[in-house]
Amino acid sequence: MIDTDVEIRPAVPSDAESVLAFWRESAEGTSISDDVDGVRRLLDRDPEALILAVDGDRIVGSVIAGWDGWRASLYRLAVLPSYRRRGLSKALLKAAEDRFAALGGRRADAMVLEANERAHRAWETAGYERQEQWRRWVKPFSG
């Protein structure tokens, strides 16, 4: 069960540096948006999208619950190593799913690295089902 002193709350712009440091320590993989501008742009566009688990002023978990009116997309599910296996990822996903449901979302999607078997177990436990028929297609914008 999640610790009583861990709080789930939306991130604010002043969290950006700490969130990036937390991701460097706890997240799997990186993104093209991993800088202060990237995090602040997310929060400018959707202030409720980045959900944090915090213990006092320490960030111990995160998930991005991105809703664009069409899809409900989950990114950056991560828990600080010393806080794992206490139900924090379940609590973060519940907060994200509650947000999506309140906004009219019908299904949540996540991209998960093929080799990340621990994450596969966490997603499965939370009720997510792997789809074999998709591959990601990407095009970075230059300049």
Ligand SMILES: CC(C)(COP(=O)(O)OP(=O)(O)OC[C@H]1O[C@@H](n2cnc3c(N)ncnc32)[C@H](O)[C@@H]1OP(=O)(O)O)[C@@H](O)C(=O)NCCC(=O)NCCS
């Ligand atoms: C994956 C991750 C977010 C799970 O966070 P967590 O808070 O430890 O997960 P929870 O405690 O909520 O566990 C939920 C369930 O996931 C499964 N699970 C999580 N970690 C597991 C592990 N190391 N081995 C086996 N099962 C695991 C279990 O079924 C667990 O339920 P249980 O503890 O009741 O058995 C965490 O390990 C992490 O941050 N990993 C690095 C970042 C990452 O890979 N993120 C996912 C990107 S797609």
